[in-house]
Every structure is written in C-alpha cells, then in structure tokens.
Amino acid sequence: MIDKTTNQRAWFLVLPVVVLVAFNALIPLMTVVNYSVQETFGNNVFFFEGVKWFEQILHSERFHDSLLRQITFTGIILLIEIPLGVAIALAMPKRGPWVSVCLVLMALPLLIPWNVVGAMWNIFALPDIGLLGRMINGMGFDYNFTQRPLAAWFTTILMDVWHWTSLVVLLAYAGLSAIPDAYYQAARIDGASSWSVFRYIQLPKMKRVLTIAVLLRFMDSFMIYTEPFVLTGGGPGNSTTFLSIDLVKIALGQFDLGPAAAMSLIYFLIILVLSWIFYTLMMRNEEQ
C-alpha cells in the first residue's frame, strides 16, 4: 500500500507536464485530425467524410504547385545558406577581440522578429523609394517585387539568406572552434594544403553541427510564413504562395476547415518524413 501512494504522488508531479503537452500539442493535433475527416455546413453540425479531403488535397493541382514552390524555395536557400555560412565561419577570426564583435554582428539578424524582417525588406526593396529597389533599378534592371514573380522570388530568397545565414555561421563557427589546434599543426607538418585541411579536418569535424544546421534550416524554411506574407502576401499572383500561406488561405480565407485540416496533416507528415530521411542519410556515414 505504501508503494502505491508513492507512485500516485509521482504521477501527481508529472501531471503539469502532461497537461501542458496535452494543451499545446495533443489536443490541437487531435482537433485537426477531427476536422480532417468531417464536413460541416455551419451551425456546428458535422458529418463524417472519411478520407475524402485527403484525396482531394493530394489530387489538387493547387497543392502540387505550392508544394513544388516550397521545395524549390527550401532547396535554393539551403544551397545558398549552408556553403555561405561555412565560408563566413571560416573567414571569422579564431581569437582576439574581434571574435565577440563578429559574433554579436552575426547574431543581430537572428534577434529580429519575423514580421519586422518582412516589413523591413518590404520597404527596403520598394522600387520607387526603397534603397535596394532603387539601386537595382538604377543599375538598369526592371525590378519590382510586387509585380514580377522573378523579382519577388529574388527578394524573398535574399531576405531569408540575410535573416538565417547567421544561424549556420554560428553553428559552423562553434564546430570549428571545437577542433584542437594540434590538428592544424599536424596538417602543417604534413604540408597539407588549405583545401586538404578544409576537406579532411574541418569539414568532417563540422559534420554534426552542419547536420543540425541543415535540419533546422530545412524545417524552418519549409514552414516559412510570416516573412513572405508580410513581404509579398504570396504574390504576385500565386508566385510566392508557399505551403503555409496556401494553408492559411484555405483555412481562414475560404474557411474550408476539412481540406485545410487534411492539408495540415499532409504538410506535417511531409516535414516529418523529410527530416527523418535527411537525418538518417547524414548520420549513416557517421556509423560506417
């Protein structure tokens, strides 16, 4: 009997966490699952529909287009941010007073809220009064991100690179500083070139942090919403309507709760599966 009371007390201690997780994860998720299999005509009356919404979403051209845009966007920013971040980390000083200056400068973009970044770049890139917009137009390019899809993409990517490359830099820099000096000395004694040092010492030693960087940037960019929403609102047309923007349009714009819920779940599964694939692929070499 004494044992039992002790156990119950333990459960009591775990309870706050259970309640918290239930409220911020389980209940919302189950609500979405609930919506995704039902149809409503208002008045809070629901009918069971099975997998109809899932079929509809998976066959919808609109979803395919958003998904393709999303994958393209994420692919581009990963291809830019990861190498650029590594390059900047390599160029940063290893010791001395400039280290902290560089680190603070690097961390600054990360501290700015998403919607502020969007608003900043919106004004910065305005073709008539924005510094960037005027400059590009002044160089002879017809640049207008509210009218031209290519310009909108260019601005969105540039904004994301500006906002998030720092994260990769900080992670890569942490990985680099963890390499003992003896490795570099040994390489110098061997007469290894700086490319060999990068290829055979720095890159393998940074592998773990870079895996984390890729995963974080992949998940974050795949869920990107606020910045393009503030910058372009998904336009011009649908050209920068990424998955989450499309989702909000369906859920709140058209109030199609069923399809929106089904899309949320598909969206969630895509991120989960892709993250898992990424992680497994990058960690598999580690074990060999």
Add this chain to the structure above:
Amino acid sequence: MAIELKQVIKRVGADTHIHRTDIKLEEGRFNILLGTTLSGKTTLLRLMAGLERPSSGEIWFQGRNVTGVAVQQRRVAMVYQQFINYPNLTVYENIASPLNVVRMPAAEIAQRVRKVAELLQIEPLLQRMPSELSGGQQQRTALARALVKESSLVLLDEPLANLDYKLREELREELPKLFRDSGATVVYATTEPAEALLLGGYTATLHQGRITQYGPTASVYRAPDDLLSAQVFSDPPINTAAIRKRGARFHYNDRVSWLAQGKYAALPDGSYTLAFRPHHITLAANNRDSVSVTGKVVVTEISGSESVVHMRVGSDTWVSLSHGIHQFARDQDVELFVQTDNCFYFDEQQRLI
C-alpha cells in the same frame, strides 16, 4: 649534429616562455624533455618543429640555419598527446597522407605503409576508420604517420599521456626500439620522471622555461647539477633540508648530526642544502650511514607492496617510500632513517658538491 638551438629566446607578449637556451641534440639520439606542465616542453618542441619562430636566436638543423624556414620545408614529424588522425580517412589513407602530399608513387607508398603498419602491429586495422579504433590503436596510427615520413627529426609531445596504464607500458617499451632502427633524432616530452628513466637515452630537465641540465638520462638522475634538476627529476618529490656544517659534522635542526665523510669532510663550515629521494629515507635502518630522525605523520598512502609516508619534521615536510605495508595514524611519531651516503649536498648557490 641533428638539431641545435643557439641562444634561443621565446617571448609571448610580456611573458618569456623560453629563456636563453643553448642545446645540441646529436643525430640519432633519443632525447627526453622532462618537466612539469607549463615548463616549456611544448614550446621547445614547437620551436624545433618550426611551428613557432624564436623571438631571438637561431635554430640549426643538420648543419643548416633553419630559423625562418617553414615547417613544411623541414623534414620533421610530430605526435601529440591527443590522438590526431584525419577523421574520415581510413588508417591506411591516414598513414599514407604525408607521402601523398609529396606525390610519391602509389606502389612505393603501399610498400612503406605496410612496413610501418607491420612495425606498429596495426596491419589488420588498415581499412578501418580512426573512430573505430581504441585509444592505443589511434595513437599507433599517429605514430605510424610520423614514422612513414622517415623524417630525420621526430617530436613526441607526451604521446602516452592519454593512454591507460597497460597500453602506456606496452608502447613505452616499443618506442625506443622503433626509433633506434629508424635512425631519426627523437625528442620526447614527458612530465614523468619514471618514464624518462624507462626510456633511457638523453634527458634535458626543464624548469620554468630553462633547461637546467642535459645529459645521459641515468647520469642526470644520479648526479643532478643543481637542486632544480634534482627536483624536476623526482617523483614523489625529492626531500630537502637546510643543514649547517660545523667542524667535522653536519647538523640539522640542532638535534640531528652526522659525520661528514669522504669529499664532504673538507668542506668549509657554513650553510648547505641536503636533498634525498623518498626511497632513501626509510622506516628501517639498512646501513651504517643511516641517521635517525623523528617526525609526525601527515598521511600514509599504501600502494601494493610499498608505503608512502608523508611526515613533518620540524618545519620541513618529507616523503618517505618504504617496502612493505606500514599503516600509521595521523600525528603519530615515527622514526625514520636517512641514508646520508645517498644524499645530494648542494652549496648556497644550489650547485651539487
């Protein structure tokens, strides 16, 4: 002459890491740099390797002034306390890496790698990755990388410090043999006096950036030039006592005195420093020249068949090492015997008499 340091000084900012140093290391010798942490062993190795430039002075290597020559242009190899190997290359590729850099033909590389791997007994591991090896095997790989270059100067910076006891013993036995056959000049840095004695060769004792003595290991141990060298080359620490000579006898503490014999009989009256190793102050009197001293026990450590007794005698703290197991209570009075014929006598300048 393999390597010679001429009036070398190394300063970093306001600190002097290496004071004016002159040392010649003969070709093919196994040299040991013995000193505590921060005594300048690593700095000396880095200066010899060319990883650092001396603030002043010259470094000569095989009859050539190499003071400003980059490390890549010198034929040196170095092994570190950490096990340094390229993490994503196999053991074979790791050992071959210094040869690949100089674009040696693949057939010759294969032959040399096999030979060195056989020597270090890592042949079965050649296709493994460093992360799949034990610490000892990783360090063997690093040693193989140093050997395969056939450098004329090999620098070893506490290479066994991170290994566990058994592996350390094993490698320590092999090391001098490996390098004797290679004909390379070896400089081996260590903090452990016992390791220096086991490795043999030549030893330089280092204290706060100064080489206090350099010579054959056994003779540095048996006849330290000065008190500092004796202190560096003793673990547990060497015991010291301030003594006076009056007439024919040495006096310690006004209570203990003994007859000055042999060359010491002729010494003038005055102050001297007596130093004796822990195994020369024992719980049993084992010869006629033993002098009895009484002290208070501070702590007793028993390791297997030996007892280390730390005790206070007057204002001095001494360490005694005796065979057998002897357990004493704290503050217990204990009688010990100092073998005066095995003591070192230092003059007021701390030079050996």
